[in-house]
Amino acid sequence: MKDHKKLEGLQKRKAIAGYLFIAPFIAGFLVFMVKPMFQSLYMSFCNVELGPGGFTSVFAKLFNYNRALTVDTEFNRLLTEELYRMFINSLAIMVFSFFVALILNQKFKGRALVRAIFFLPVILSSGVILGVEYNNELLSGMQEMIENSTNGASITDAIQQILVTAGIGTRAFETVFEIVDGVYDVAIASGIQIIIFLSGLQTISDSMYEAADIEGCTSWEKLWKITFPMISSLFLVNWIYTIVDFCMRSDNEVMEKISETMIVNLNYGFASAMAWLYFATVLVIIGISSWIISKGVYYYD
Amino acid sequence: MTDRKATGSRVSAFWERNRKSEGYLLKKTMYDVSFRVIRFFLLFGMCFMILQPILSKISVSFMEEKDLYDAMIISIPKNFTTDNYKLASQFMDYGKTLLNTFVVSLTIAVLQIGMCTLVGYGFARFDFPLKKLWFACVILVIVIPPQTISTSLYLHFRYFDVLGLGKLITGEAINLRSSVIPYYLMSAGCMGLKNGLYIFMIRQFFRNISKELEEAAYVDGCGTLKTFLRIMLPDAKPILTSCFLFSFVWQWTDGFYSKMFLGNIRLLATQLAIIGDRLSSYMTNTLKTAGASVGYINCIVSTGTLMVIVPLLILYLFAQKGFVESLSNSGIKM
Incomplete structure (x- = not known):
């Protein structure tokens, strides 16, 4: 007792x-989270006006949401475009970072250097630098010039031409080629994901591979039967991280519109409504996709 | 001569072994070699792809304006100049801004990681009611884009008032908008840039430390705080360094929080964003020309970007191990 x-x-x-x-x-x-969240939720239903002693909000029902979805000419288009881009890019980032992590986990000469270069984007593609990068018309101009001077010998162009004239499903191919052309964007966005995958690969014990070797597994089989299931939980983590990261990027057009509405036009109610619509959509996407992924996740212990 | 003999005997031994293994050895060797070659080209290409923008920025930053439009010049400037650096540092007020950025990033990173370590440790090693709920809140913090709540946070700090105390004393709410206090307050409450992520990573690390170690400390008479400071913290050095470096770097380049919550203090990230406009107004007002051309603006922006990231690159060179090797080798289980 x-x-x-x-x-x-x-x-x-x-x-x-x-x-x-x-x-x-x-x-x-x-x-800093709950109070502003409720406040901004409330504000999104209001017309907010700034006064000298504070701000006054007049309840306006669904006016702001109505405006965002039906009146505003840009919001719908920007939202769907961003979501489509987010989905395609996130998929590409997952595949890319998984395979890069596999390669970087092998032993070869100069591995430390290669790793250092691959993680460089973690620094260089963050925050305001990424936004600046995208406006760099000069570099893209130079790239165009080089392409022109070499008679447009872009290898993707050539393959695309062949496949399109061969008449194979063009829409899907266009998406693939978009990703291949934008591989730089994928590479610089996948630094953290590579680190997470790498740290997961370190936790797989060698004895498993040894056992598989003795049983006569090929590397290909080992990849799908051991490596893939053992770090499958990291796919969930990385998927969520990638989507969230994409939402917060400074070159995100929806975010640009929101902050412009808020800071330049001082229309707080409308900005909150758009932010909430965006957030809700992203949350639904995260929820559904992580539910689907978590079905396939295998937990060893 | 002996060399050739040795090679020759090795080759014949190889074919002998290959014959014994019924062609498997040859297949495997060829497979290995081709795999290595392909891997080399793949990695080389990707490394070049990542480094190329930096290299081209470096070459552009040394060019004069007329070089930019010369079709013969691609990477090596004909008229070498450092004027771009002078202009960019003048527009950004480089020395002072650099110092500001350094101080702000350092203090914010220390504050954030200190707080996140406490919270992460609390989540990893203690059982208390509603733990799951609070941890769900941490996940929520990771997932919610800060932009969603920035509207009301902005107003929150514009008319800052705790329980109406300010109004009682001075008659009106305090405007914290133009000071750095809001962001320090947020950092102290673990609500800064990506703080949810740091909490998550630190918690994952502390969870993997064996329970026996902790119990041994308790048995030997350490209190909760002493166990944390003397036993747990030294163990967690790699992950804390990683998180600290990330926090420092991300704070350095962050434009969003800096613009919203760090008031009017001049930081590299916010100065870089307006460097193009500065150049245009400088060209029209001081030099009395028709304004800056697109190419020249981009040249100055490239130079400015380089000047922002050079301190980070130096840091990365020295602390590269702390950044990634320790993190990727620690084998954090998710």
Whole structure:
């Protein structure tokens, strides 16, 4: 009886200590996340006007949502375009980072250097630099010039021409070629994903591969029967990370429109409504896709 | 002569072994060699692809304006100049901005990682009621784009008031918009840039430390805090370095939070965004020309970008191990 009580005391002390440790998060979450979230949700239903002593909001029902979806000429188009781009790019990033992680996990000369170069985009493609990069018309102009001077010998162009004239399903191929042409965007966006995959690959024990070797597995079989299932949970993590990362990129057109509406036009209600629409759509996509992926995830222990 | 003999005997030994293995050895060797060659070209190509924009920026940054439009010049400037650097640093107020950025990034990174470590440790090593709920909140913080709530956060800081205290004393709400306080407050509450991610990674790391170590510390008379400081923190050095470096770098290049919550302090990221406009107005107002051409603006922007990332590149050169090797070798289980 006394022992039981003592244990309870220890547990209680640990619970209190635990709460003390996460107290900063709770405080920050309540003040800087929950409150603004409800406020912005409320604002999205209001007409917000800035006054000298504060801001006044007049309840306006679904006016802002209505405006975003039916009146505004850009929002729908931008949203669908962004989501389509997000989906295609995320898929490409997943495949790319998985295979790069596989290669970088092998032993070869100069691995440290190659790794260092591949992770460079983690620094270089973040924040404002990415936005600046995209406006760089000069570099793209130079690229065009080089292409022209070499008689347009782009290998994707050539293959595309052959396949299109051969009359094989053109729509799907166009998407593939878009990705291949934009492989630089994929490469610079997949730094963190490669790191996560790599750290997952480190956790697979060698004994499994050895056993497979003795049983006569080929590398191809080992890839799909051991590596793939063992790090399948990381696909979920990476998928969510990729989508979220894409949402927050500074070159995202929907985000640009939102912040322009807010900072330049000072239309807070409309901006919040658009932000919430965007967020809800992304959340639904994340929810559905991670539900589908989690069906296939295999947990070893 | 002996060399050739040795090679010859090795070759014949190879064919002997190949014959014994019924052609398997030859197949495997060919497969290995071709795999290596393909891998080399693949990696070389991709590395070049990643480095190429930086290299071309470097070459462009040393060109004079007329070089930009010369079709004969692609990568090596004919008229070598460092004027672009002078102009870019003048537009960005480089020295002062660099110092500002360094101080802000450093303090923010220290604050954020300190707080995230506490929270991550709390989630990893303690059991308490509603733990699952709070952790779901961490995931929520990762998933919610900050832009969704930025509207009201912006107003929140514009008319900052805790429980109406400010109004009681001074008669009106405090405007924190033009100071750096908002972002420090947010960082202290783990709500800064990608802080949810740091909490998640740190928690994953602490979860893998064996329970026996912790219990041994308790048995030897360490309290909760002492166990954390003396036993757990030294172990977590690699992951904390990684997170700190990420936090520092991302803060350095971040435009969104800097613009919204760091007030009017001049940071490299925000200065870089307006460097093109500065050049145009400089050309029209000071030099009395028709304004800057597209090519020249891009040249200056490239130079400015280089100047922003050079400190990071130097940091990366020295701390490359801390950035990625420690993280990718730690084998964090998700």
